[in-house]
Amino acid sequence: MADISLLSSVPLRIAATQNKIPSIKPASFAQIPSWVSLKSGSSSLKIPQNQQGQVENLHLVSLSKQGKLKEARDFLEQMEDAGVPVNPHSYTSLIQSCSKMRSLSDGILIHKHLRRTMNNPSGFLENCLLQMYCDCDSLRDAEKLFVEMSERNLVSWITLISAYSEQGNLKKSFGLFSKMVESGIRPNSTIFTSLLKSLSDPSVLEIGRQVHSLVIRTGLTTNVSIITVVSNMYVKCGWLEGAKLVFDQMVEKNAVAWTGLIMGYTQADQRKDALKLFVTMVNEGFELDEYVFSVVLKACAGLEDLNLGRQIHGYIVKLGLESDVFVGTPVVDLYVKCACFNSACRAFERISEPNDVSWSAIITGCCQAGQFEKSLELFKSLRMKDAVLNSFVYTSIFQACSALADFNVGAQVHADAIKRGLVSYLYGESAMITMYSKCGRLDYAKRAFESIDEPDTVAWTAIVCGHAYHGNASEALKLFRRMKDCVVRPNEVTFVGVLTACSHAGLVTEAKLYLESMSPEYGVEPTIDHYNCMIDIYSRAGLLQEAYKLIKGMAFEPDLMSWKCLLGGCWIHRNLELGKIAAENVLQLDPTDTSGYVLMFNLYALFGKWEEAAHVRSMMGARKLKKELSCSWITVKGKVHRFVVADKYHPQTEEIYEKLKEFNHSIMKDESELLTEEDVSFDLPERKQQLMDHSERLAIAFGLISLPANAPIIVFKNLRACKDCHDFAKHVSMVTGRKITIRDSCRFHHFHSGQCSCNDYW
Structure with a gap:
């Protein structure tokens, strides 16, 4: 009965317009007709002056909150034509919607309408306009409004200074900050935070110190959040001593401050200090989050500290965070870098929703473990799922195709990477050069190289090594000279390629000159790999005594490859005496190396020394060694x-x-x-x-x-x-x-x- 009495109280003039009671629907401002009360003359209903335009303003707010800015603008014009005032709350809602949607054009039109219809907008409304222009990245309009504002308060200054800080325009942001201080406005923690966060380079360290001193003079040293930002600013500017000093003087430390300093040590390659800090953080009972675990796991991976890494992983499992992609992915990366491929696979399987970085880490791990076919299987499964990929995944797959010499898959992956725009500049392109070279398609490798605008050392090295591997010594050395003319500095691997080219072509004199020029002319110190190349060059050319003298006289302790190069030369040039010396050293360094036994047997057999040959064979049998199957x-x-x-x-x-x-x-x-x-x-x-x-x-x-x-x-x-x-x-x-x-x-x-x-x- 309550419903009936309520309906009976409705004014008769409304009831008279309808024969039936309409069905009740949920209220929706979007359904209000545009002209619902703009033609007030057609109604006998008198609206009090202080309630005039209420429905229209409600409709305007509704349109703005739904993001219907064009309709809102049209309705705004209709309200102006009908003389219906727009209240400040409606303007605020419209401006905030423009800010949220980054719609500068709508914001400018609404600002013009406000100017026409409102003489003295409130400071709050002007600050909303200022924020809108900043959010829409129109700092020129924002600064123009800022200058024209009748009253600039602390919020106004913070808004514009923060916008310039976020864009990295330090000259503008600190210029405004100076003017603000000169005008007698006292800065607060918000404005200091904005300024300090914009300082992230060693070149602005001095400015950071000055801001820090101002923070001290302002009496904000007990503010944990602002001091945390100061410490992190010193980290980003590369002054870890200052960051640690500020950190140690903090009245109350928080997890953000701990994590920031740990990250600073990790980025500065002071990984042991980072891990010590983490241990202290754990011992003092601070709550650990995903971010701090990702940082310390990176430090462990850099040190290849498997023992500590496993302990941290155990703690992660205890906290139930191993399924989190931001924790699980660094765990995978840790095990990959520590060559624990099976552990990496198990950690990967526990990630609930792996992202492109997770997939990249496990595919990289497959390649490092020699599981190239598995890496291709993972990649194919990703493509079938249409998962998000990144350029690192493609670079790893190029390396897998290179190792497998799979030209068909490599070419298809290359095409897919181009289609998706995921060929990593220089790194991915260099991997493609190597892939095509090792797949026997040097023509494709050349095209990949020539497509690079400014090849770096890695790209030049890839094409030089490609030609060397194919026996094109003259072209490899020509490219090396081009590299020098382009003022690109060679590295150790480049010279391995150059010396390999000389080895395959028998260029003994040229190789010796390149080896001697490495340090004085190019600033690259020769390693055992370069001397092994030279030993191989002498041995192939039949200069076995020179090769032996180099082994005995070089600054490095000869390794397995040194003696194998000499042994190979002794077999080619039928030198039994030196061959015996080389074979003894090969088998002493690696008693399981079957090639040493085979070559020594063949040498003995060649000279008719069947008893010695039988002894070599019996040694292989006793050690249960079998030659690698061809x-x-x-x-x-x-x-x-x-x-x-x-x-x-x-x-x-x-x-x-x-x-x-x-x-x-x-x-x-x-x-x-x-x-x-x-x-x-x-x-x-x-x-x-x-x-x-x-x-x-x-x-x-x-x-x-x-x-x-x-x-x-x-x-x-x-x-x-x-x-x-x-x-x-x-x-x-x-x-x-x-x-x-x-x-x-x-x-x-x-x-x-x-x-x-x-x-x-x-």
Whole structure:
């Protein structure tokens, strides 16, 4: 009955306009007609003067809060035409909506309307306008309004100074600050915070000190938030001593201050100090958040401190934060950098919602652990999910394709990265150069290099090493001279590429000059890697005594590679005495290195010393060592086909061996042919048959029956190619007219018309 009595009290003139009671709907200002009360003359209802325009202003506020600024502007004009006043609250709502939506054009029009209709707007309203112009990045309009303001209070000064500070315009922000102080307005913590946060470079440290002194004179040293900002300002300006001094004098420390100082030490590579500070923070019972864990885990990763990292990880698990992406991702990165790939995988699996940085970390970990195929699987799953990717992911995938020599996938990934705009400038481009070089497509590598506007050291090094790896010594050295002309400084890796180029071409004198010029001319100190290159150059050229003298006389302790280079030269040039010395050192440094045993056996066998050869073989048997299995692979129609010695498992085995028989009669070698690393049986009567079954021959034969006649045959091998198979490839290229490329563990061999790019010097 209460509802009936309520309805009966409605004025009769309203009830008379309707025959039925309308259904009650929720109130919505958006449904109010635009002209609801603008034609007041048509109604006999008299509205009190102090309530005039209430409904219109409510409608205006509703439109602004819904973001319907165009409709709000139109209605504003209609209200002005009808003489309905706009109250300050409506203007405030409109201006704040323009500020929130960053709509400068609407803000300017509303400001003009306010000027026409309101003589003396309040300071609050003018500050709203000032904030709107700052939020819309129109500081010129903001400063113009600021100058015209009838009354500038502390809020006005803070608004404009903060806006200039956020844009990094220190001259403007500190100029305004000086004027404010001169005008007698006392600065508060807010304005100091804004100014201090804008100081983030060592060049403005002195300004920061002056602001700090003013904070002290203003009596704000007991304000924890402002002193925390002072400490962080010193961190960003690179003055850690000052930051620590301020931190130590804080009456009450908070987690932000602790974290800021820990981050400062970490960024300055003072990681041990950062971790000590973290331990103190834990011992003093401060609450730890995601951010501080991300910082200390980065410090642990930089130090490769696995023990402490595991302890911190345990604490994270105890707090239940391991599923948080901002904590879980640094945990993954820590384990990746500490070479604990399995732990990295487990940590990654516990992240509830991994982001692009998480995926990048685990894919990088796969590559570092040699799990290149798994990294490609992860990448493909990401693409299927249409997940967010970043340039670091693509750079890692380029490296994986490089290691796998997978040109097809690499080219597809390259195209996808271009489409998404995620080819990292210089780093990603340099990785592409290396990828195409190692996939046998030096033409693509050149194009990738030439597309870089200003190649850096890494890019130049990548293309120099690419040509060196392909045996193009003259082009590699030409590029090195170009690099020098472009005033790009070479690094250690660049010189490894230069010396490798010399090694593959037998340029002994040139290599010696480059090695001697590294320190005085380029400021790059030679390392054991550069001396090993020189040892290899001497050994390949048959200058075995010079190589031995360099090993004995260099400033570095010879490593495994030093002696292996000499041993390889002794095998090529049949020097048993030096070979024995080199082999002894190889096996002393690494008793599991099978190549040392194989080369020494072959040397003894070559000189007819079968008793010594049998002893070497028995040593391998006693240590249960087996030579790494030779494997060659070729890609046909996007599928990789792998072959091992005497492989009979391929579906087209019969066709492959039939093709091989076509060439066998013309390439038979007499039994005096030199043995090679691939001769693992040590049984001479079986040698001829083994040569026919070598893995690269099977791959070449498969390429001949599977690829179009005009397509190049590109074969990859995990070990050094033997001389017999090298001659076989030359013969096939001459008979068939096909271009054949073999990449072995040392370099690329390009065969055409019976000739090899190495000129039989490898």
